[in-house]
Amino acid sequence: MLEAALRDGTADRLCTFEVFARKLPNERRYGVVAGTARVVRAVQDYVFTEEQLSTLDFLDETTIDYLRHFRFSGHIDGYREGELYFPYSPLLTVRGTFAECVILETVILSIMNADSAVASAAARMVTAADGRPIIEMGSRRTHEYSAVTASRAAYLAGFTSTSNMEAAFRYGIPASGTSAHAWTLLHVDDDGQPDEKAAFKAQIDALGVDTTLLVDTFDISQGVRNAIEVAGPELGGVRIDSGDLGAITRRVRSQLDELGAYNTKILVSSDLDEFTIAGLRGDPIDGFGVGTSVVTGSGAPTAHMVYKLVEVEGHPVAKRSRGKAMTGGAKKALRTHRASGTAVEEIVYPFHNEAPEFPGLTSVDLTVPLIRDGEAVPGQPTLEESRDYLAQQLVTLPWEGLALSRDEPVVSTRFVGFPEQQ
Amino acid sequence: MLEAALRDGTADRLCTFEVFARKLPNERRYGVVAGTARVVRAVQDYVFTEEQLSTLDFLDETTIDYLRHFRFSGHIDGYREGELYFPYSPLLTVRGTFAECVILETVILSIMNADSAVASAAARMVTAADGRPIIEMGSRRTHEYSAVTASRAAYLAGFTSTSNMEAAFRYGIPASGTSAHAWTLLHVDDDGQPDEKAAFKAQIDALGVDTTLLVDTFDISQGVRNAIEVAGPELGGVRIDSGDLGAITRRVRSQLDELGAYNTKILVSSDLDEFTIAGLRGDPIDGFGVGTSVVTGSGAPTAHMVYKLVEVEGHPVAKRSRGKAMTGGAKKALRTHRASGTAVEEIVYPFHNEAPEFPGLTSVDLTVPLIRDGEAVPGQPTLEESRDYLAQQLVTLPWEGLALSRDEPVVSTRFVGFPEQQ
Numbered sequence: 001m002l003e004a005a006l007r008d009g010t011a012d013r014l015c016t017f018e019v020f021a022r023k024l025p026n027e028r029r030y031g032v033v034a035g036t037a038r039v040v041r042a043v044q045d046y047v048f049t050e051e052q053l054s055t056l057d058f059l060d061e062t063t064i065d066y067l068r069h070f071r072f073s074g075h076i077d078g079y080r081e082g083e084l085y086f087p088y089s090p091l092l093t094v095r096g097t098f099a100e101c102v103i104l105e106t107v108i109l110s111i112m113n114a115d116s117a118v119a120s121a122a123a124r125m126v127t128a129a130d131g132r133p134i135i136e137m138g139s140r141r142t143h144e145y146s147a148v149t150a151s152r153a154a155y156l157a158g159f160t161s162t163s164n165m166e167a168a169f170r171y172g173i174p175a176s177g178t179s180a181h182a183w184t185l186l187h188v189d190d191d192g193q194p195d196e197k198a199a200f201k202a203q204i205d206a207l208g209v210d211t212t213l214l215v216d217t218f219d220i221s222q223g224v225r226n227a228i229e230v231a232g233p234e235l236g237g238v239r240i241d242s243g244d245l246g247a248i249t250r251r252v253r254s255q256l257d258e259l260g261a262y263n264t265k266i267l268v269s270s271d272l273d274e275f276t277i278a279g280l281r282g283d284p285i286d287g288f289g290v291g292t293s294v295v296t297g298s299g300a301p302t303a304h305m306v307y308k309l310v311e312v313e314g315h316p317v318a319k320r321s322r323g324k325a326m327t328g329g330a331k332k333a334l335r336t337h338r339a340s341g342t343a344v345e346e347i348v349y350p351f352h353n354e355a356p357e358f359p360g361l362t363s364v365d366l367t368v369p370l371i372r373d374g375e376a377v378p379g380q381p382t383l384e385e386s387r388d389y390l391a392q393q394l395v396t397l398p399w400e401g402l403a404l405s406r407d408e409p410v411v412s413t414r415f416v417g418f419p420e421q422q
Numbered sequence: 423m424l425e426a427a428l429r430d431g432t433a434d435r436l437c438t439f440e441v442f443a444r445k446l447p448n449e450r451r452y453g454v455v456a457g458t459a460r461v462v463r464a465v466q467d468y469v470f471t472e473e474q475l476s477t478l479d480f481l482d483e484t485t486i487d488y489l490r491h492f493r494f495s496g497h498i499d500g501y502r503e504g505e506l507y508f509p510y511s512p513l514l515t516v517r518g519t520f521a522e523c524v525i526l527e528t529v530i531l532s533i534m535n536a537d538s539a540v541a542s543a544a545a546r547m548v549t550a551a552d553g554r555p556i557i558e559m560g561s562r563r564t565h566e567y568s569a570v571t572a573s574r575a576a577y578l579a580g581f582t583s584t585s586n587m588e589a590a591f592r593y594g595i596p597a598s599g600t601s602a603h604a605w606t607l608l609h610v611d612d613d614g615q616p617d618e619k620a621a622f623k624a625q626i627d628a629l630g631v632d633t634t635l636l637v638d639t640f641d642i643s644q645g646v647r648n649a650i651e652v653a654g655p656e657l658g659g660v661r662i663d664s665g666d667l668g669a670i671t672r673r674v675r676s677q678l679d680e681l682g683a684y685n686t687k688i689l690v691s692s693d694l695d696e697f698t699i700a701g702l703r704g705d706p707i708d709g710f711g712v713g714t715s716v717v718t719g720s721g722a723p724t725a726h727m728v729y730k731l732v733e734v735e736g737h738p739v740a741k742r743s744r745g746k747a748m749t750g751g752a753k754k755a756l757r758t759h760r761a762s763g764t765a766v767e768e769i770v771y772p773f774h775n776e777a778p779e780f781p782g783l784t785s786v787d788l789t790v791p792l793i794r795d796g797e798a799v800p801g802q803p804t805l806e807e808s809r810d811y812l813a814q815q816l817v818t819l820p821w822e823g824l825a826l827s828r829d830e831p832v833v834s835t836r837f838v839g840f841p842e843q844q
Contacts, residue, residue, distance in 0.1 A: 001601050001602065001604075001605045001625075003628050003629075004601075004605070004624045004625050004627065004628035004629065005605075005608070005624070007624065007627060007628050008620075008623075008624035008627065008628075010608050010609065010624065013608060015608065017604070042566070051591075052587075052588075052591050055590070055591050056587075058597075098604075098608050102602075102604060105562065105602075105604075106561050106562050106566075106569070106586075107566055109562035109563070110561060110562055110563075110564060110565060110566040110568075110569055111565075111566060113562065113563050113564070114564055114565040114566075114568070139528050139532060140527065140528050140531035140532055140535065140729070141531070141532075141535050141724040141726070142532060142535070142536055142565075142568070142723070142724060143532060143533075143536040143564075143565060143567065143568035143571060143572075144464070144528075144529055144532040144533060144536075145565065145567040145568065146532075146536070146564070146565035146567065146568045147528070147532055149565060150565075164528075165474075165478075166474075168477070169473075169474050169477050175480075179423050179426075180423065180524075180527075181730070181731070181741045181743070182423075182439070182520075182524060182527075182730065182731035183423045183426070183427075184741075185731045185734065185739040185740070185741060186427070186432050186435060186437065186520050186731060186734055186739075187432065188734050188735070188737050188739060191737075192734070192735075192736075192737025192738075192739075194739070198430075201430075202426045202427070202429065202430035202432065203423075203426050205426065205429060205430065206425050206426035206429050206430075207425075207426065216743050216744075217741045217742070217743065218741070218742050219742075241743065241746075242743035242744045242745055242746050243743070243744040243745065292724055292726070295724075296723040296724055297723075301564070301718040301719075301723040302563040302564060302714055302717075302718055304563070304714070307562070308603070308604065309603070309604035309607045309608060312607065312608055312610050312614070313610070313614075314614075315610050315614025316614075317607040317608075317610060317614075317616065318607070319603045319606075319607060319639045319640070320639070320640050320641070321603070321638045321639065321663065321664035321665070322638075322664045322665040323664055323665065324663075324664050
């Protein structure tokens with residue numbers, strides 16, 4: 001496309017591309033925008049190396065030369081990272097020449113789709129956990145680099161910490177973790193017989209009694225006895241990674257209390273997702289470790305966002321393919337709220353129009369400038385700020401918005417100021 | 423764990439860790455091992471930078487120093503890349519000190535789980551396509567680096583080419599792609615009215631009449647007429663990306679034939695997976711473009727492989743957690759075949775035993791040396807060789823093994839030579 005556009009002169013046409021999703025996956029009630037800050041960085045870093053160019057032997061010299069000097073010089077506006085979104089929310093509005101905008105399609109969508117899928121699932125788990133902390137521990141169940149950004153997206157959505165050291169290093173996310181079954185199994189005596197107490201003792205010697213011991217390698221009741229015998233009643237926590245977690249944690253809580261370990265916490269893991277976490281709401285659990293389900297988006301590993309050309313030299317354009325119709329024209333959005341703070345509606349309007357007004361409601365601009373002339377707009381939020389922003393936004397949803405069951409989007413989207421026939 | 427092991431002296435214990443999966447996802451009948459070559463490379467490249475180490479302030483100096491000088495010096499044996507696997511197949515056997523093996527857990531599992539998930543789904547799509555080519559075009563629906571290795575895994579499994587240029591660059595996979603709706607929409611006249619023919623003409627001017635034109639941006643019948651009017655009956659292909667692909671392609675085939683474009687191919691895309699591809703088996707389709715479903719493993723975005731300690735200083739070890747029991751001891755595997763070549767059974771036996779014999783059947787060793795003393799064993803297969811290997815292996819499955827419906831694993835696994843009580 002790039003080569004053909006450079007040849008026929010359309011490469012320089014001023015275009016607007018838009019990122020949006022036609023639906024929320026799995027009939028969820030809201031989505032969480034994530035990856036925006038990574039997009040801002042990636043767009044600025046996007047260049048081609050000579051080594052890469054040397055393999056593009058199917059392109060003509062003009063096109064290779066274009067890529068050699070490629071730097072995005074356009075503008076991007078869009079939803080804040082940590083913002084809620086709904087079907088057809090105009091998440092990013094990318095303006096520039098056709099050539100420079102079309103090149104960025106894949107990297108922008110990859111980041112937004114992957115990060116938003118994780119954050120959207122993670123936010124539901126945080127709601128289900130009802131204030132109890134969640135450690136992200138899913139690195140091993142996704143691509144080695146995806147693991148790092150999945151940790152980031154989960155933290156954005158309210159997870160407490162990550163077991164991924166690279167994510168801690170790169171994004172400043174609090175690191176935590178627990179020991180594995182391998183640690184217990186490593187401790188065999190000279191006859192090769194398991195010695196769980198030796199494993200617990202060594203862990204406490206290294207990390208103090210505030211550590212969390214994994215007690216389900218062999219027999220859980222015996223594991224708990226061994227743990228308290230070695231650590232004393234000041235043991236920080238025990239982790240249980242198998243079985244019927246509700247029944248087991250109730251039993252373990254009684255056992256710990258009988259042993260005087262009233263403050264020893266119970267952490268659970270084992271293929272948890274938002275539904276199993278919700279099912280454990282009444283049980284004596286102090287924290288969760290979540291792996292596979294969060295890094296794979298809990299049944300929705302991609303957010304299904306698309307990147308579509310909506311305007312060419314000021315003319316709105318739109319395809320009419322069956323089931324994939326869309327509204328042409330560059331767009332902005334705002335969300336209206338009642339005086340109580342509850343969100344009412346998402347309003348999408350033409351990018352260059354004044355924001356419509358809604359008497360009796362307050363409006364929040366959802367579209368903010370992210371990149372101008374290829375450079376990040378100063379004052380981009382930190383990850384912590386985006387995390388706080390999301391937490392505030394979740395509170396604005398109508399009360400049924402946080403339910404886990406399948407339903408319609410909880411906030412509806414209305415297009416205002418566009419021609420009828422599009 | 424590492425710090426505690428260095429303190430209590432268990433860090434140097436000679437251990438064996440094993441990668442295996444307890445089940446195949448979604449009741450599939452076989453899995454495809456992928457990522458092995460990437461693991462071999464990653465293990466050799468695995469080091470810590472001073473910048474990374476400087477942030478590990480919760481570790482003692484001994485541990486930091488261990489990481490500073492970390493190089494894996496052990497051995498890895500395992501299934502070839504492109505091998506078929508089943509529940510409890512011992513996919514990788516990692517031998518070394520506890521410390522050096524435990525550090526590698528996450529990177530090894532991330533690679534194997536991500537790549538095997540994609541390859542296992544992709545192989546089913548290739549079967550469903552029944553000899554017709556499939557382009558991998560899912561980059562935008564997964565993490566930006568995961569996109570590159572997903573392309574590789576899809577190609578391993580028999581996809582024909584990729585639209586991911588970095589995968590083409592890095593792994594030598596044939597690159598291909600088609601134009602997008604944005605290309606057609608870009609071509610508006612001075613009044614902002616769509617001009618599909620201008621888009622088709624520019625594409626043909628740049629790429630010749632052998633190119634593939636996307637004909638469903640507005641009206642498909644008109645799109646096909648426009649395409650042949652501009653390109654002539656020698657047009658290489660048309661792509662359709664929306665609607666009921668069976669009905670539409672039958673109509674488009676008639677239309678093309680009436681226009682004399684007998685050799686113009688029909689390519690389809692639009693959220694295809696193995697089931698929709700199979701459903702199009704009787705339709706006049708010459709090739710498929712597959713995106714989301716292949717990069718997300720078609721409902722199984724991770725292969726659920728685990729990395730478990732199975733032997734310590736020659737003693738078999740195993741946890742007994744409910745639902746997660748396993749057989750201790752280092753393992754190898756072979757697969758028996760009838761004279762016809764059909765696979766009969768997977769036999770797992772102790773790593774240091776002689777391979778058991780099965781009169782009347784031929785045996786193929788599934789466990790091959792990959793890394794010795796931290797270095798790749800010479801003669802590792804290329805990606806093309808692994809791709810050919812998989813194609814050969816798929817032919818050995820009992821005929822029902824290639825069916826798409828849910829069922830048991832088509833080859834059963836038997837443990838031979840282990841003590842009864844494990």
